[in-house]
Amino acid sequence: HLTDFLNKTDRFAKTIVFCVDQEHASDMRTALNNLNSDLVRQYPDYVCRVTADEGDIGRGHLSRFQDVESRSPVILTTSQLLTTGVDAPTCKNIVIARVVGSLTEFKQIIGRGTRVRDDYGKLWFNIIDYTGSATQRFADPDFDGDPAFISQEEVDAAGKTTNERIIDDGLPPLEGEDKGPIVIDEAPTVEPRKYYFDEGHVEIASHLVYELDPDGKQLRVLKYSDYAAEKVRTLYPSAPELRQKWANPAERSEIIDKLAQRGISFDELAETAKQPDADPFDLLCHIAFNAPLRTRRERAQRLCEERKDFFDQYxxxxxxxxxxxxxxxxxxxxxxxxxxDVLQVPPISERGNVIEIAKMFGGSERLRNAVNHLQTLLYAA
Structure with missing residues (x-):
């Protein structure tokens, strides 16, 4: 279906496909390579996988994808690695092939397509949601604006469209016509997701984790919070080590990706611990090392009181x-x-565009350093 869509629109429109996990991203890359073999012969990197496993090779694929002058790679398949912090100004298609668990994650994903490059004809982008979960649960016209066009399709196992319905054609209503609210049909129930690691896999069902061996036999059942604590301690044996890595924005992103690959969600942890206001780092330290919990507001307030010198330099x-x-x-x-991204939402966006805001800090580099330092200081104690 995705290949047919590109054939009908633009086979060289930059596209990111968000998959369930790294294995799924690999399978997706293989399938898309096979279905676009004519272009793959000419452009061997027409479809690339960019996940934590690829390392420097994946970063090379991503760098070429971001380059507005490079024609390929055209399609990137990924799991969690590209949800944040990736500037892809000519990306025209965001493809969601996995269930999106939260509003924050959904906004991070579609943020990869919101860049505008009018000099390259990039004034819009498509969201292709194969799960139906994200666009139905997290549509936010007040924040994102109204979509120009919405359609809903049913596809068979071969990817062929069997039914299509135009939900909103983007045109203003005729005189006397009331289009009423936009309604997207409920998505079908999704089977529990499986996570593979260390030659076994786990399955999340409610707040229990069933750990299986490679042959699918059940080894043990444990609480979700206990499972998460165990995995955190395996990756980071002590709270000081976790804090040191978490304070670095680049290493924090790697931690989040590793935990996601093991099926650990901050939203799920907060719900399980009944601590919706807890900071994600404090939540990890609390469940893994029995450290005291702090709310996000307590951390922010402490930073403002104890590090006034940081703010006074601006x-x-x-x-x-x-x-x-x-x-x-x-x-x-x-x-x-x-x-x-964080500068493009109210109330910060009301102070000017990104360039104007950067000037308030003395340039884009000083702006980036200030934001990174702010995050580091949040976790300094």
Whole structure:
């Protein structure tokens, strides 16, 4: 179906496919390579997988994908690695091939397509949601604006469209016509997701984890929080080591990706622990090392009180933006500030565009350093 869509639109439109896990991303790459063999012969990197396993090779694929002058790679398949912090200005298709678990994750995913490059004809992008879960649960016109066109298709096992319904054609209603609210049909129930690691796999069902051996035989059943604590301690044996890595934005992103590959979700942990206001790092330390819990607002307030020198080195406008970033962290619990995404939402966006905001800090590099330092100081104690 995706190949047919590209054939009908633009086979060289940059596309990111978000898959269930690294294995799924590999299978997706193979299938797309086979279905586009004519272009793969000419462009061997027409479809590439970019996940944690690829290392420097994957980063090379990503760098060429981001380059507006490079024609290939055209399609990237990934699991968690590209949900945040990737600037792909000419990406025209965001393909969701896995269930999206939260509003924050959904906004991070579609953020890969929101870049505008009018000099390259990039003024819009498509969201192709094969699960139906994301667009139905997290559509937010007040934040994202109204989509120009919405259709819903049913496809068979071969990927052929068997039924198509136009939900919103994007045209204004005729005089006297009331289109009513936009309704997208409920997606079918999704089977529990499986995570493969260390030659076994686990399956999340409610708040219990069933751990299986490679032959599918059940080894043990344990609480989700106990399972998460065990995996955190395996990856990071002590709280100081976890804190040191978490304070670095690049290493924090790697931690989040590793935990996601093992089926560990911050939203699920917060729900299990009944701590919706807890900071993600504090939540990990609490379940894994029995460390005391802090709320996000407590961390933000402590930073403001104890590190006034950090804020005083900036002018009033820059300080106001840093304080608004802290407010967003305290309210929504984002594990990582992603530039320029965090600058493009109210109330920060009301202070100007990204270039104008960067000038308040003395340039884009100083802006990036300030935001990274802010996150580091949040976890300094």
């Amino acid at each position: 002018g009033p406008e820059a300080r106001a933006i840093l304080n608004e970033l802290l407010d967003k962290y305290a309210e929504y619990g984002t594990a990582q500030f992603v530039l320029p």
